[in-house]
Amino acid sequence: GAGVSQSPSNKVTEKGKDVELRCDPISGHTALYWYRQRLGQGLEFLIYFQGNSAPDKSGLPSDRFSAERTGESVSTLTIQRTQQEDSAVYLCASSLEMGYGYTFGSGTRLTVV
Amino acid sequence: SQELEQSPQSLIVQEGKNLTINCTSSKTLYGLYWYKQKYGEGLIFLMMLQKGGEEKSHEKITAKLDEKKQQSSLHITASQPSHAGIYLCGADGSGNTPLVFGKGTRLSVIA
Numbered sequence: 001g002a003g004v005s006q007s008p009s010n011k012v013t014e015k016g017k018d019v020e021l022r023c024d025p026i027s028g029h030t031a032l033y034w035y036r037q038r039l040g041q042g043l044e045f046l047i048y049f050q051g052n053s054a055p056d057k058s059g060l061p062s063d064r065f066s067a068e069r070t071g072e073s074v075s076t077l078t079i080q081r082t083q084q085e086d087s088a089v090y091l092c093a094s095s096l097e098m099g100y101g102y103t104f105g106s107g108t109r110l111t112v113v
Numbered sequence: 114s115q116e117l118e119q120s121p122q123s124l125i126v127q128e129g130k131n132l133t134i135n136c137t138s139s140k141t142l143y144g145l146y147w148y149k150q151k152y153g154e155g156l157i158f159l160m161m162l163q164k165g166g167e168e169k170s171h172e173k174i175t176a177k178l179d180e181k182k183q184q185s186s187l188h189i190t191a192s193q194p195s196h197a198g199i200y201l202c203g204a205d206g207s208g209n210t211p212l213v214f215g216k217g218t219r220l221s222v223i224a
Binding site for chain 2: 004006033035041042043045048056059091093098099101102103104105106107109
């Protein structure tokens with residue numbers, strides 16, 4: 001597509017529930033990144049995918065967080081047993097490959113109540 | 114790991130005034146990116162700098178990277194309400210790692 005698309009744009013969930021966030025990168029972009037932005041904070045790196053290489057999961061805050069990507073297309077970020085501290089905007093970005101400029105989606109605003 | 118410090122954290126300027134936002138890295142940068150974010154929206158790419166001493170301009174916004182490639186500044190001339198938002202600098206240290214971002218500078222432009 002023309003840009004990076006994320007869905008849903010907003011999600012309110014009860015504490016303890018699982019959530020799935022989706023990211024559609026720009027067609028042809030081999031690299032895909034997930035970031036988290038808590039209120040008033042900068043972007044916190046979570047995970048990135050580069051082509052068919054094993055993903056870099058070094059930024060995932062706990063084992064409740066996981067992400068998958070099918071080939072060079074859609075990625076889903078899953079948060080299990082959500083906690084209130086998971087409330088944040090989750091941003092996805094893609095780039096032609098590592099080292100090139102990123103294009104960001106509009107984010108998913110997650111609120112855990 | 115690479116860390117980026119932005120200053121000031123927030124800035125309120127009168128419309129028509131000039132302003133500068135700074136971004137300082139703890140390590141030499143491979144690439145430095147400036148983004149703008151409005152509430153409820155994603156990040157909009159502004160400029161990328163890679164060479165020491167490099168300077169780029171787009172409309173009324175100019176970004177510079179120092180010779181040592183550890184500090185960048187973003188300068189807005191004759192600010193307008195449309196410039197309001199959060200400005201974030203991002204950087205990678207090698208061209209082979211995900212971007213690390215500063216905490217952002219919140220800019221408000223008042224009439």
